[in-house]
Amino acid sequence: MTTTTSSIIDGNAFDEADPASLAELSPSDRDLVLRRRRALGPSYRLFYERPVHLVRGHGSYVYGADGQEFLDAYNNVASIGHSHPAVVEAVHRQMAQLNTHSRYLQRGVIDYSEKLLTTFPRGLDHVMFTNSGSEANDLALRVAEAATGGRGVVVTSEAYHGTSAAVTAISPSIGRFALGPHVRTVPAPDTFRLAPPEGIGAWFGARVAEAFTDLRRNGYAPSALVLDSILSSDGVVTDTSVLAPAYAAARAAGAVVIADEVQPGFGRTGSAFWGYARHSVTPDIVTLGKPMGNGVPVAAMIASAAVLEQFGTTVPYFNTFGGSTVPVAAANAVLDTILNNRLADHAERLGAQLLDDLRTLQTRHPHIGDVRGAGLFFGIEIVAEPGGSQPAPARARAIVNALREDGVLVSVAGPHSTTVKARPLLSWGQPEADRFITALDDALARTAAR
Amino acid sequence: MTTTTSSIIDGNAFDEADPASLAELSPSDRDLVLRRRRALGPSYRLFYERPVHLVRGHGSYVYGADGQEFLDAYNNVASIGHSHPAVVEAVHRQMAQLNTHSRYLQRGVIDYSEKLLTTFPRGLDHVMFTNSGSEANDLALRVAEAATGGRGVVVTSEAYHGTSAAVTAISPSIGRFALGPHVRTVPAPDTFRLAPPEGIGAWFGARVAEAFTDLRRNGYAPSALVLDSILSSDGVVTDTSVLAPAYAAARAAGAVVIADEVQPGFGRTGSAFWGYARHSVTPDIVTLGKPMGNGVPVAAMIASAAVLEQFGTTVPYFNTFGGSTVPVAAANAVLDTILNNRLADHAERLGAQLLDDLRTLQTRHPHIGDVRGAGLFFGIEIVAEPGGSQPAPARARAIVNALREDGVLVSVAGPHSTTVKARPLLSWGQPEADRFITALDDALARTAAR
Numbered sequence: 098m099t100t101t102t103s104s105i106i107d108g109n110a111f112d113e114a115d116p117a118s119l120a121e122l123s124p125s126d127r128d129l130v131l132r133r134r135r136a137l138g139p140s141y142r143l144f145y146e147r148p149v150h151l152v153r154g155h156g157s158y159v160y161g162a163d164g165q166e167f168l169d170a171y172n173n174v175a176s177i178g179h180s181h182p183a184v185v186e187a188v189h190r191q192m193a194q195l196n197t198h199s200r201y202l203q204r205g206v207i208d209y210s211e212k213l214l215t216t217f218p219r220g221l222d223h224v225m226f227t228n229s230g231s232e233a234n235d236l237a238l239r240v241a242e243a244a245t246g247g248r249g250v251v252v253t254s255e256a257y258h259g260t261s262a263a264v265t266a267i268s269p270s271i272g273r274f275a276l277g278p279h280v281r282t283v284p285a286p287d288t289f290r291l292a293p294p295e296g297i298g299a300w301f302g303a304r305v306a307e308a309f310t311d312l313r314r315n316g317y318a319p320s321a322l323v324l325d326s327i328l329s330s331d332g333v334v335t336d337t338s339v340l341a342p343a344y345a346a347a348r349a350a351g352a353v354v355i356a357d358e359v360q361p362g363f364g365r366t367g368s369a370f371w372g373y374a375r376h377s378v379t380p381d382i383v384t385l386g387k388p389m390g391n392g393v394p395v396a397a398m399i400a401s402a403a404v405l406e407q408f409g410t411t412v413p414y415f416n417t418f419g420g421s422t423v424p425v426a427a428a429n430a431v432l433d434t435i436l437n438n439r440l441a442d443h444a445e446r447l448g449a450q451l452l453d454d455l456r457t458l459q460t461r462h463p464h465i466g467d468v469r470g471a472g473l474f475f476g477i478e479i480v481a482e483p484g485g486s487q488p489a490p491a492r493a494r495a496i497v498n499a500l501r502e503d504g505v506l507v508s509v510a511g512p513h514s515t516t517v518k519a520r521p522l523l524s525w526g527q528p529e530a531d532r533f534i535t536a537l538d539d540a541l542a543r544t545a546a547r
Numbered sequence: 548m549t550t551t552t553s554s555i556i557d558g559n560a561f562d563e564a565d566p567a568s569l570a571e572l573s574p575s576d577r578d579l580v581l582r583r584r585r586a587l588g589p590s591y592r593l594f595y596e597r598p599v600h601l602v603r604g605h606g607s608y609v610y611g612a613d614g615q616e617f618l619d620a621y622n623n624v625a626s627i628g629h630s631h632p633a634v635v636e637a638v639h640r641q642m643a644q645l646n647t648h649s650r651y652l653q654r655g656v657i658d659y660s661e662k663l664l665t666t667f668p669r670g671l672d673h674v675m676f677t678n679s680g681s682e683a684n685d686l687a688l689r690v691a692e693a694a695t696g697g698r699g700v701v702v703t704s705e706a707y708h709g710t711s712a713a714v715t716a717i718s719p720s721i722g723r724f725a726l727g728p729h730v731r732t733v734p735a736p737d738t739f740r741l742a743p744p745e746g747i748g749a750w751f752g753a754r755v756a757e758a759f760t761d762l763r764r765n766g767y768a769p770s771a772l773v774l775d776s777i778l779s780s781d782g783v784v785t786d787t788s789v790l791a792p793a794y795a796a797a798r799a800a801g802a803v804v805i806a807d808e809v810q811p812g813f814g815r816t817g818s819a820f821w822g823y824a825r826h827s828v829t830p831d832i833v834t835l836g837k838p839m840g841n842g843v844p845v846a847a848m849i850a851s852a853a854v855l856e857q858f859g860t861t862v863p864y865f866n867t868f869g870g871s872t873v874p875v876a877a878a879n880a881v882l883d884t885i886l887n888n889r890l891a892d893h894a895e896r897l898g899a900q901l902l903d904d905l906r907t908l909q910t911r912h913p914h915i916g917d918v919r920g921a922g923l924f925f926g927i928e929i930v931a932e933p934g935g936s937q938p939a940p941a942r943a944r945a946i947v948n949a950l951r952e953d954g955v956l957v958s959v960a961g962p963h964s965t966t967v968k969a970r971p972l973l974s975w976g977q978p979e980a981d982r983f984i985t986a987l988d989d990a991l992a993r994t995a996a997r
Binding site for chain 2 (some may be wrong): 126129130132133135136137138139140141142143144148149150151152153154158159172174175179180185186188189192194195196197198199200201202203204206207210211214221223224225228229230231232235236238239260261262263265271272275386387391392393394395400403405406408409410412413414415416417418419420421422423424
């Protein structure tokens with residue numbers, strides 16, 4: 098297997114170079130894996146020690162080619178449920194009617210944009226459409242550079258902001274080799290392993306200030322602090338004291354703040370709707386992605402008029418698919434579904450209950466070192482020794498794969514690939530919550546002896 | 548109106564800052580334009596002096612809110628026809644069944660990849676999926692850097708390769724200010740204005756060689772020559788003698804060749820199917836986009852195993868929507884439609900007839916300086932004086948807007964915004980070809996006195 102440093106890519110990867118791994122597959126899946134490798138090449142990875150071959154999805158569940166049912170506790174794209182009828186219907190209607198770009202006047206993109214902007218505070222006035230969170234972050238970096246005249250960017254040490262060259266350069270989780278010279282990392286405010294947690298916001302703000310000072314000393318004027326508002330790839334940080342001091346430090350240095358809401362946004366983290374809003378702060382730029390179209394590629398950048406001014410009036414920008422009719426129709430159906438069904442409040446309530454349940458599990462399973470959650474976004478820290486904080490990546494991997502065998506999909510994150518990352522779909526009800534807790538309880542018991 | 552240097556963005560832009568332009572709109576369209584500006588901000592542009600408000604599309608036609616019918620002679624996304632039933636049906640079926648990412652084993656993406664790869668010569672072995680041509684070009688640059696160890700890129704002087712930071716830096720049509728220090732431009736092999744055309748291939752190859760030498764002299768080892776195989780934004784160059792010497796010069800310098808097929812690919816330029824294939828050359832990397840999903844965002848990069856090796860085995864890459872189920876289902880329906888209906892051959896035949904018709908128009912309209920075409924991709928050069936080559940941008944703009952008023956959609960391209968760029972849909976038959984020639988004849992007559 099290719100060796101990389103990335104917890105995102107390889108923490109839960111199938112080892113297709115291992116003959117023993119291949120031998121465990123059914124003949125038809127083995128054939129598919131080999132054909133896949135030939136056609137797609139060496140960059141592609143599959144999840145799990147025994148990959149999941151999916152053929153169907155409905156609501157909170159997906160189904161394997163062999164008929165196995167999986168409770169989806171991971172996917173943040175089909176966030177409101179797989180094959181959601183409102184999205185299926187809206188996309189079908191629009192596909193049959195028109196699908197073209199934003200250089201023609203169209204009502205749909207304007208109606209949707211106005212509705213989307215009502216979910217942001219005054220001052221975050223404009224929306225620009227892209228096809229992926231990567232494109233949104235790439236655009237946000239360019240807007241920040243135009244606004245500040247600087248290039249220096251500060252991110253957390255396990256940050257992941259996407260796949261383009263510019264955002265790979267600010268994504269240390271891809272590998273330190275990928276970082277640009279204009280980028281500095283700060284350690285995530287790890288409320289489990291760093292003490293004292295009560296002062297962690299100020300501590301984190303001080304690290305951000307130092308990082309911008311170091312950039313300036315090396316000739317890089319501050320441009321942006323980019324933070325995923327729940328620090329997903331740093332292991333899920335839910336403490337709401339950490340963003341305000343960091344934002345203040347960035348602004349004091351002359352940088353703008355980009356909130357990467359690709360993972361925490363659209364109600365996933367609860368009633369606040371956007372991850373940053375849980376912290377009672379307001380960023381200058383917000384980037385959106387994954388759940389925005391429930392799987393139809395659509396993403397966006399939100400920016401204040403002041404920050405967007407310089408870029409918008411001097412740099413021509415056109416995105417062929419961005420803001421085109423069908424992706425916007427999908428996004429509109431998703432937003433309506435979330436708002437009309439108050440799914441953000443649902444995520445808040447069901448999330449609070451699940452957090453309690455997980456903490457109860459923690460009292461019985463000493464290899465859970467910590468549980469963090471906001472809405473339906475959870476990080477469950479797996480440790481080597483009861484009461485300790487020593488990371489246990491093999492144990493975390495075993496738990497994830499035990500859950501997969503039992504029909505529950507989760508994965509791992511964090512600097513040591515020891516945070517079990519669970520993102521229950523917003524379509525979950527009580528039966529799904531109960532099944533998840535029971536399955537996790539079983540998986541912890543079955544792996545305890547390892 | 549914002550002043551930019553871009554022919555792509557502004558050559559055919561509505562001037563929404565001009566009260567007189569706004570006054571010509573219906574009250575409801577004016578209201579929409581103002582709401583659009585407020586929500587989307589200053590980066591967005593509309594086509595035409597009087598923007599087109601679209602509400603419906605079917606086959607080769609789109610329809611305005613006021614009921615006006617437009618023959619689509621421009622859009623290269625809905626290339627096989629607006630609301631094409633095969634794509635509508637395939638997307639609907641897949642949306643209702645499953646839409647998830649490439650880390651689960653799925654048969655559809657493998658079947659499609661193998662089918663797509665049969666349209667490429669041996670050696671172009673692997674496909675990687677993205678959401679846009681921009682993402683595909685951004686990835687291609689990274690793959691080329693990993694393969695060569697160099698960063699130096701050569702492009703044509705009006706090249707446009709997309710919107711991300713990295714591809715904006717190789718897109719001089721955005722503005723020279725956007726170009727990276729690692730980029731050199733070469734003049735396009737303009738067969739109309741540069742003499743002698745018979746030696747233009749060798750001339751172009753020599754310019755590419757010089758550009759790489761200059762890069763090396765300035766510390767940038769050669770990485771890639773990136774060429775749109777029909778040089779769309781340079782004004783549409785169809786001469787098939789120009790690519791081979793350029794490819795040879797790039798390889799002699801140690802660079803790889805990236806063929807940007809986002810505009811000429813998928814049969815648009817005729818039976819060769821890919822634009823580079825008309826030139827009997829084989830690139831190292833090919834990028835695909837616009838028509839690939841007939842409007843569903845999907846794009847790809849094709850690369851040889853040798854070129855992909857270094858990137859694929861050392862850099863983690865995952866694209867959330869890229870290669871996911873629904874975009875692949877759309878792409879599969881498009882490819883099947885093109886192959887099963889032999890639309891590339893249709894483009895070749897109908898294109899040859901239209902090229903003859905356009906050349907007949909040229910004999911009667913002396914402001915047509917030159918006509919170039921390959922398949923259903925045309926550049927019609929508008930000049931100030933009969934027999935001359937002086938560019939006439941205001942006249943070109945008048946022709947484009949006269950066609951729009953008469954219900955035919957085209958736009959402009961080229962260094963002087965004087966190339967009327969027409970890309971008839973692959974769904975055109977004889978009635979559409981006849982209507983286009985008649986409308987262009989009328990538009991040329993009506994604008995002749997200007």
